[in-house]
Amino acid sequence: MSDLEQFRAETRAWLEENCPPEMRKPMRGEKDATWGGRNPEYAHPDQKVWMDRMGARGWTVPDWPKEYGGGGLSPAETKILREELKRINARNPLNSFGISMLGPALLKYGTEEQKLEHLPKIARGEIRWCQGYSEPNAGSDLAGLATSAEDAGDHYIVNGQKVWTSYADKADWIFCLVRTDKTTKQGGISFLLFDMASEGVSTKPILLISGYSPFCETFFDNVKVPKANRVHDENKGWDVAKYLLGHEREMISGMGLGAGTDQLIEAARKGVDPILRGQIALFDVRSRAFAAMSERFIDELKAGKAHPAQPSMMKYYGTELNKTRHELLMAAGGSDALEWESEASNGGAAPRAWLRTKANSIEGGTSEIQLNIIAKRILDLPS
Amino acid sequence: MSDLEQFRAETRAWLEENCPPEMRKPMRGEKDATWGGRNPEYAHPDQKVWMDRMGARGWTVPDWPKEYGGGGLSPAETKILREELKRINARNPLNSFGISMLGPALLKYGTEEQKLEHLPKIARGEIRWCQGYSEPNAGSDLAGLATSAEDAGDHYIVNGQKVWTSYADKADWIFCLVRTDKTTKQGGISFLLFDMASEGVSTKPILLISGYSPFCETFFDNVKVPKANRVHDENKGWDVAKYLLGHEREMISGMGLGAGTDQLIEAARKGVDPILRGQIALFDVRSRAFAAMSERFIDELKAGKAHPAQPSMMKYYGTELNKTRHELLMAAGGSDALEWESEASNGGAAPRAWLRTKANSIEGGTSEIQLNIIAKRILDLPS
């Protein structure tokens, strides 16, 4: 047996023993997601068991180095782990902007102290992070941000307002873009980390059309942030932000592979009108082709062969696909899927999830922005 | 019986007697179209019978005044005539750019002499017209045209080249945009009529992807054109052209109502895969809705209620619909519809017609141009 075959066998055995049965059932809604943090919420106690077991092994972040709380796995091993997790339909043990966004940026730009301080806590789900990028009136135009960080010796004084901060009201720390130089646009931005419990930080949830409030407006009123909490050089925050945006797009593009397809096929099996059946079948073609493309993209990314703007394509296609999936789910569900509060509808899980997907092609850079990027950076079309 | 009811009864009786049975069968291809002219071509002798009978009655142009060869019918009567023609699936007695394009422009801008000279011959199919608008390297940008008409006293000397001249090699006369002033762009254009038999005119057909050559390159080498043949004032040709373009778009948009839908439904009845069946059904929804929209548009146009840019919408939607129709026909036809020369395929009628439709959204102003016009002139979006 080769090393990899042995690794697969051991992994399979470990998962068989350690993944609680409840965590092998599909999530029924956003509330079933595990986010960890100082004040964690669990819809089921097995969520914590599963997160803790995977976290202890470093398998919440299998390819991070062991010294930072990761699993230290090779790309081939990581792929096997993912395959084995998928085989048993295991839920994601830990949803985390720390893992998907901040982590990779810290690994690339962080100091050794920053890595040792933050990465293990991310890996184990002890600290929940949020992202402070967008600002009112800045929209897709990130470089226009106005939140200021004034130099006060060994620390900055941060003032301003962020918007669309995901789960800011539930997060423990924030990674945040601030302006440290007003004389240039992208050149005057720095990347700071700070505790959301700091004095002067307040949040206000934004009610969405889905009836949920995953985003906040976040206000900073003379917040004191040590300079040691700056990642990368002063005024070089844009580099970190760009790097991190790529990872965010990757993550969001994964939505195109969402478990919703299973639901859709299930609905089709129960019987849908013949035209919808055909629409689902053609959707399934695109969905499976995109899954193959995603596999290729991840493999190329790991091998350093991916075009740097490729995440824009993944983000664009994956989110548009996800929106279509939920349109089809709504059509399959008919009037049952219109119920908003009833118990039978699980509190309107279907329509709320459908409406939630409409943000996929807006958050993390709109579809239009991604298409601009593809046109300019991949196709090299003229301005 | 009201006057209109009586008109309908008489019309029905006349058509019953005068429309030859052969002319009530669907056209099998472009060759079945009747164009008239000095050297007419008929695939079937009944084409001439039908054209002559309708022409004598002025019913090739039912709403033109009688003194110009028209039928002198009211809008309500014209609508009844069209309905009765449709009821018996009568073919168009005369395809003519004279009717669809030049006629309306002459009625609005022509002198009394020009109207009396040209309109009756158009109505009876005696003179076949072509249109000289596009030039090489001008593309969608008509105002950049370079064909020059130099003032030589009582006549102009025309030099230059046109392209995409429909059936120039078969046409008797041309209506043509020429430059009479090089110092301004749109302000320096005039609208001339001249005989294609004039000395210095030559044509060269352009072979298309359909294997047909409906368009030509047309060359003018010191062609002498009497000033009496200019329509509207010198340097005011752009007004005539714009007016006429609207009519061209109307005509092309009619393609969205093409007889091809019958073929498509016929194919669906014979049996197609279940997904294609659904695609055809949804196409049919759009096609029928567009037919209703077209009826509304024509009624509004007659009542002077249509937005002047509305033909752009009709042209855009109708031509895109026609392209979709032929994609669906190709899918329904399978490998039979790929044959290009065989007798069974009627010389490749299906694939040639399919390829021909691809020009619909290019000729007479591309779909992109129409969308620009809708955005600017109807939606009033900013530049």
Next chain:
Amino acid sequence: MPLYLNDEQAMLRDTAKEFVAEHAPVSHMRALRDAKDSTGFSRDLWKQFAGMGLTGILIPESDGGLGLGHVEAGVVLEEIGRNLSPSPFLSTAVAAVEALKGTAHAARWFPGILAGETVAALAIDEGPKHNGRIEMQAERAGNGFRLTGAKTFVAHGHVADLILVAAKTGGGTTLFAVPNDAKGLSAAPERLADASLSARIRFDGVEVDADAVIGDVDAGDGPLGRLLAAGRTGASAELLGVGGGAADMTVSYLKERKQFGVLIGSFQALQHRAAHLYSEMEVARGAVLKAAQLLDSGEDAREAVAVAKAMTGLATTLAVQEGVQMHGGIGMTDEYDIGFYMKRARVLAEMFGDSNFHADALARAAGY
């Protein structure tokens, strides 16, 4: 008859536009929702509709109504759609009136409808998808019938005074008019995504007299067909208003929102999408007017009605999708109205059969 609004119809449109925008703008719907209103619409507003004569729009003049047609009803429904006004107008003044017209029920129910006091609901669907199948049974019992079964997606079903319900009788389908207080009838209201209230109704051996039959026993396809044709055409008109409202709001936003220092409406990619959307909506408009005119003319309108419902479903779905996307983040917030349009469009698209249902029906009718 030319295919555009005549002068009287255009005048009605102007009146309806002004009236609905003033008395039932989107903020009216939002307020009802925020108050968790349990009726689902404003009875005061319904009275005002009556005061304008609108509840009797399809009721013959001989019965005290305006005696107008589906074109006129559509004109009003378009404004209701544009303002997302919660109203029993479609179920009561359009579909129910059309089913009851010319039957013995007219005398009983029309006065209340004309007065803006009576509300009717349509218990047609039995499953989550509108499909024409009826399992509900009506057995002969005494002088009348005993109804057993369940219906779903009944707008206003929990507050309606009168429920029109289709059931199987021995030799066919029969349409019944059932008062809301009939014994054995229970209506459970459910809040839908668009904040409207729709009921699941159980009929547990509900006994009705013979005179509850609308038209003749076993011949319910007649009045039910009229009800569906009117309901579908009306829902199409309302969808047209929803889509038109969303499109207008979006085009306005494109003209005022700046990004990268310029108006986003100057981006050609958005211009082309807006122009395409405009075209779709115009085509839908043609289809709706055609269906309404044919219904009014008494000609066979079945196919035109199917085209109208299917096409408005397609066009309005595009309108709300483009609307939310082009608004960007703000379009996702509950505070902004565009999301309400998306929700309402979804509910109306499903009502009386979605685009696929009607496309499929057209295909069957055409023999494929």
Next chain:
Amino acid sequence: MPLYLNDEQAMLRDTAKEFVAEHAPVSHMRALRDAKDSTGFSRDLWKQFAGMGLTGILIPESDGGLGLGHVEAGVVLEEIGRNLSPSPFLSTAVAAVEALKGTAHAARWFPGILAGETVAALAIDEGPKHNGRIEMQAERAGNGFRLTGAKTFVAHGHVADLILVAAKTGGGTTLFAVPNDAKGLSAAPERLADASLSARIRFDGVEVDADAVIGDVDAGDGPLGRLLAAGRTGASAELLGVGGGAADMTVSYLKERKQFGVLIGSFQALQHRAAHLYSEMEVARGAVLKAAQLLDSGEDAREAVAVAKAMTGLATTLAVQEGVQMHGGIGMTDEYDIGFYMKRARVLAEMFGDSNFHADALARAAGY
């Protein structure tokens, strides 16, 4: 195995790219067409393919071939697609070889294929749509079988040395290898829209020996399944090349064509459409590579193959439509190449089942 080309495969791609572009560019196809060539491809070119070893790409090394897989065959087919090169590579070196591999026929036919002398054709379809139905009969006769029926859409069928044909035998399907000079066999070549030649073949009691059977009698589903999987995956790769070629040509045109004084590639509406097209083609590329890798690994590749054929059909159809439209008038002329891409895409989309066929098959396999 990572889902991208390994170093050897990338090297093969570079070689194939250079070779095909040099020896069989679009002008090669155009010249054959203009000459009304009656073979449908260049036998010299086929010899050159053999000289490069490419005709034996899937033939085991033990039989003198390169012993490579479907990923490698796909790499070659993509370049054939990109250059619209008329070639019997797909039917002969991919689908037929895959069906004959490991059977008694390998020894008889592989040497000729390796030498670039033998051409094989696939007589699979019996109606205008690929649907898997087989009416053709093979009755036992003497030492062998008598074949009766007709096949259509057989690329190279009129010049092939060897025709693979599926027929019904008593207890199932049997796949036969029939030489082109068999008595009673008549192949009528038809010129298709893309200028290729495809035959309608009649089998009027064609008698073949028992050893014409590929594999076992009544067990033709095995080799036929291999043939179809290879053919579909190969056609997908060729479609990818056609779509990629059209997309590249179009993006280049956007960078050089001026209108209203600026490059049309600077129009945002066209940029977004080009970017969307790029995305579709990339997704199709992922699907093709996945199918080929799975085939090579010996795992069940049926669904991945269906996805690849369906997705390349969708993406490439978009590529050629956008290609012609964005080229404007010049794109409609025979003189310009983009129209050839549209024609070839249509033929390949139909070959071995179109997107709807494969989507439908996926739906059936998934139980709906």
